[in-house]
Amino acid sequence: MYIEKIDSPKDVKRLSVGQLNGLAGEIRQALLAKLSAHGGHIGPNLGMVEAAIALHYVFDSPKDKMVYDVSHQSYVHKMLTGRNAAFLDPARYDEVSGYTNPLESEHDFFTVGHTSTSVSLACGLAKARDLKGDAENIIAVIGDGSLSGGEAYEGLSNAGEMGTNLIVVVNDNEMSIAENHGGLYQNLKALRDSDGKAECNFFRALGLDYLYVRDGNDVAALIEVFNRVKNTPRPTVVHIHTLKGRGYALAEADRERFHWGMPFDLATGAPKSEAGAAEDYGDLTGRFLLERMAKDPTLVAITSGTPAVMGFTPERRKQAGRQFVDVGIAEEHAVALASGIAANGGRPVYGVYSTFIQRCYDQLSQDLCINGNPAVIPVFMGTIAGMNDVTHLGFFDIPLISNIPNMVYLAPTCKEEYFAMLGWAIRQREYPVAVRVPGATVVESGRNFDTDYSELNRYRLTRRGDTVAVVALGSFYALGEAVTDKLRADAGIDATLINPRYITGVDEQMLDALKADHRIVVTLEDGVLDGGFGEKIARYYGDSDMRVLNYGVRKEFADRYAIGELLEKNRLTDAQIVEDIRFLLH
């Protein structure tokens, strides 16, 4: 066994090429053992085993600095930089995050989780190096779909002008999360087909030197090329052709499904948990949209590299045909495209994760909302119950989206209301409409909901009481029910419950009416408090004697939190809220 003796990159450098191949095999076994038991990014890391080894064999980390793009393919890098126990010992699996993390190791320079950032970050490291008169190598590792984001292009074009040492390893596995999209990938294919010799070369066009490695899973070939570019005085691309999922036949065969996964059975590839069998909003959304598409040829679903978020499996993509567009990981383009489609009479629906809609604030504001085009944006996983890596939080979409003029941001409370709102959003031609998909798991209420939301900012009073009113937004509506129930049970208070429905505005008439017989208004929202929904209510009541209590999460970058602890810490349990209300009433 080699892997157990690797405490730092120094130990990699001591091995022969034959031994490195042995190491690669052991790493693959360890990855598969951990990922099948624990879940994580499977295909991207299996494909990067040899490249990560060769990088540490040739370069001198941490003096030489490696920046992994997205960094979901940094597992092998972690195993070689003092963190192999977190991959070998099941009891220690959770000691490392799924992304690079400077708090874990001096070999990591950034916490990274969104795509297309590595070249720009590496340019910064290189610029500081040059200003200080140092001479180390700076290496960005990009690929697996992340070349399609605009920031990567801005970085490459600026790197091309720097005229200094910067090595960009392009891991070309012919895939994004799903298949690649964008004209660029035709050029990568031409480069692969010509063994890197095609004259028309995207990277050279941007001013970078270029080398090609046909077999990016061949340690010896990689070492040879990395040695050639080490200490180069020029920005240089090393384009390596790898196989996503390499060494695990099921992952090689179904590269989309094994991009990322929950625990699975190694022999069959089947997920270990039954969770997949439950309803999920993505799947329901895909089904809903497909049905509508059949009736309306101008309805088009858009994804930016994550078709699964809205339930578009490969089969459904085929069914939808040209009514489904995957723009690759290019969120800015997705929003502008949607605006353009709406402007010319089409009905675009862009489904996106809360954490990734952060990438297109200016497009929401300028391309879409200033123009008032009726594009529809379901926002998935905008909830503290979703992804809990610091780079993938769903906390911030309310401040981001709801303070943009002209936008209508709706917060359904359950599945039935979600589809009522989505249906209206697609039918109407007046507003850009975003719909915050209610939470991570499907809640069925069995109730009927309005089918027309064109009269903006009309909250729905669902339980009329007095003294205390609970305004419970979207996925926190259930918490609102629990709070009002508990107020009645514990304190005999018959509280009012309100489903505000609209995140982007205040129902002044209803809020004014509450003044007659209410002393406290409580707001509940499933996201950060700062800049959010509740603060608007607090502002509205600022000149009155209404007391306002805002509940949500404090402004912080929580990381790999336990949901129960986060709720407790932010006083978001029904018991805590009721306690606060009773304290204020007395």
Added chain:
Amino acid sequence: MYIEKIDSPKDVKRLSVGQLNGLAGEIRQALLAKLSAHGGHIGPNLGMVEAAIALHYVFDSPKDKMVYDVSHQSYVHKMLTGRNAAFLDPARYDEVSGYTNPLESEHDFFTVGHTSTSVSLACGLAKARDLKGDAENIIAVIGDGSLSGGEAYEGLSNAGEMGTNLIVVVNDNEMSIAENHGGLYQNLKALRDSDGKAECNFFRALGLDYLYVRDGNDVAALIEVFNRVKNTPRPTVVHIHTLKGRGYALAEADRERFHWGMPFDLATGAPKSEAGAAEDYGDLTGRFLLERMAKDPTLVAITSGTPAVMGFTPERRKQAGRQFVDVGIAEEHAVALASGIAANGGRPVYGVYSTFIQRCYDQLSQDLCINGNPAVIPVFMGTIAGMNDVTHLGFFDIPLISNIPNMVYLAPTCKEEYFAMLGWAIRQREYPVAVRVPGATVVESGRNFDTDYSELNRYRLTRRGDTVAVVALGSFYALGEAVTDKLRADAGIDATLINPRYITGVDEQMLDALKADHRIVVTLEDGVLDGGFGEKIARYYGDSDMRVLNYGVRKEFADRYAIGELLEKNRLTDAQIVEDIRFLLH
């Protein structure tokens, strides 16, 4: 005279090539007459005269749809589409905006003011056309620096995959606002030098067809090529080489200065107003940074295509040498670059307009703030007194920036405090710090300010009174002084005045202390209320009997407003605020 008879593009089509050349001359005269009297984008429009004419000669607008990028080079397009009176009749100069505007004409499809969006928007128009089974031409006109933004790349790469009619006219005038930056521009040069024949071709690499027009100011040559690509079934780039400022010798000679200008003397090019002689924050910032750079070789100023925003004239850029970086119009890269520089021990200062920092929310959040790197970001023109075009508002930076965890966003009230804060921000190594440059014009207080801001969220109480406390943020501090003065004069109320200094947090201790002898807290901020600073104060006091009045502008896309009217409409005059306070006290 031809121009006076052009009521629509139909009238262009009736002219011969000789007559079109006459028309071009008249248009140049009209542009120079208007722009020298009125101000506006000079060089970009002078360079586009022939191309705009040829486009309308060949294509059938509005059936064929033209999308101008940034749209500051759409003046000639406006003159040819029924709006020539706004260029010929001084009394009607203000009838059109400086950008395309669907409210003005059926020939405009989007309100556009930020760069790099045209290809994506055009892709949307094309996609809707294809879904509907229509067959018109879709044309994006991009260039003058706007190719460097990531959104343009995302658009081009997706266009390259569409396999349908989309014509991208690349107006290559060898310039951005200042000189071009980015490796891409080396490729444009290679294409120009080879008459478009260089094998390595950025556009072909992205999957687009490509044609080159050597003299993009030759109407006949343009007509010939546009006719060739009309109705093409393929995404096609027409790369035209034009001269920025063409036909006005002074603008041809100094293309940066004549990119945009206030009214100027046609004979000498000198600005008509003396405003240029007054101090401005850009100039002061440039001087301040240059002095610091001499002492600290790791200090580096970064701009994204607008060096003037931070006072970096061509001479100063030369002086700064490698301590000044212009990344081109690529705001995302600028933020990530700054984070990387800070991570490796450098001291980056990225100066940017409020309206353009909108383009990098995700980079602020992910690349910078999650990593907690000490980059410094002076935000210019974050004020309602700045640019008043709907696409260039400085209203939204507070909600955008201040709700990101880890960020410290400071609001100086005057020149002296600004430089005290900027100096600290550059020295410290703890936080990402943004500094909101206080307003559009320089305010000197002659006062001394703290030089250390490391104890976060400590507001400064500058006038101790009772009953009413005015928390006056940044550039609205003077308004706070006026309000407290007026309260004393008109109502005999000795109000407290507070300079909060920190936008990103609440001084709980001070706010609690106010409860003893204050009944009303008033907040004043120079930006939109929703998601802003005042709402945090309202939330903080929600559980108390303190009354809170928040002042700022309502959430809306104001356009070409008169500042006085906007203030009045939002009850932002000292008289209105005092009236509200007195009403609430009684």
